Amino acid sequence: MEDKNRIMVIPAFPGAGATFVASSLAVFAADSEKERGRREKGLLPKVTLAEPAASELFFASGMEERFINRRFSSFTEAVEKGESLKGICNSRHGVNCLFRVPGRDGALGLAGLFRLISSAPGQTVIFDCSSMDQEVLQDAAAEAERRVLVIDPLPVRIIESGSFIGRFLLRFPDTVVVVNKMNSGVRKAEVSRFLGRKSFISMPHIPPEIVYKAQYGCLFPAEIEEGRALLAPALEELRQAL
Numbered sequence: 001m002e003d004k005n006r007i008m009v010i011p012a013f014p015g016a017g018a019t020f021v022a023s024s025l026a027v028f029a030a031d032s033e034k035e036r037g038r039r040e041k042g043l044l045p046k047v048t049l050a051e052p053a054a055s056e057l058f059f060a061s062g063m064e065e066r067f068i069n070r071r072f073s074s075f076t077e078a079v080e081k082g083e084s085l086k087g088i089c090n091s092r093h094g095v096n097c098l099f100r101v102p103g104r105d106g107a108l109g110l111a112g113l114f115r116l117i118s119s120a121p122g123q124t125v126i127f128d129c130s131s132m133d134q135e136v137l138q139d140a141a142a143e144a145e146r147r148v149l150v151i152d153p154l155p156v157r158i159i160e161s162g163s164f165i166g167r168f169l170l171r172f173p174d175t176v177v178v179v180n181k182m183n184s185g186v187r188k189a190e191v192s193r194f195l196g197r198k199s200f201i202s203m204p205h206i207p208p209e210i211v212y213k214a215q216y217g218c219l220f221p222a223e224i225e226e227g228r229a230l231l232a233p234a235l236e237e238l239r240q241a242l
Contacts, residue, residue: 010137051100075124
């Protein structure tokens with residue numbers, strides 16, 4: 001039996017890009033040769049992207065159109081009813097999508113959140129932790145095998161969230177840090193000094209036209225050619241770190 005790898009993708013502050021990193025990582029993981037082979041055989045995906053608190057991914061990925069003739073299974077409903085989560089599968093391009101449906105799915109209580117973390121189907125389960133309370137988030141992060149902290153290197157945002165970043169890295173020193181929106185204006189040495197570590201993964205700043213093109217096509221930036229070309233090196237580095 002293969003080991004489960006639960007990965008918490010955590011924003012250092014709102015807008016840091018946890019949803020972007022989590023969705024890109026899921027797309028990249030599902031595009032491996034092994035996972036493509038599973039799809040060709042009609043097998044269920046082993047990569048899951050879960051959204052415990054936010055509600056961006058359902059519309060961003062065009063799920064309302066893909067599931068127009070079939071029901072999009074609700075993990076929040078299953079949690080509320082005490083039903084098993086193992087059979088939930090909303091497959092999209094090799095990723096099992098446990099997304100929240102805006103206007104339909106209610107908030108998870110603490111017990112429901114931890115049940116989702118422990119029981120979400122899949123071998124590689126990537127949790128987009130956007131919109132989660134920071135104190136709850138730290139306890140939830142302790143339940144995962146791996147943690148990714150996403151930071152926007154804009155100095156004012158780093159300074160504002162310095163206390164949370166410091167406490168999180170002290171509690172989870174094995175956290176993989178992703179500095180998102182990396183661009184030529186960022187002084188990497190200063191970012192490194194602030195984080196107290198020499199190494200981090202730099203995720204490039206994606207031009208807005210790529211983001212807009214992807215959303216108009218109901219895709220994630222990593223799913224279109226221009227986005228994947230820019231993101232692939234950083235995503236491969238992140239995959240190896242996890």
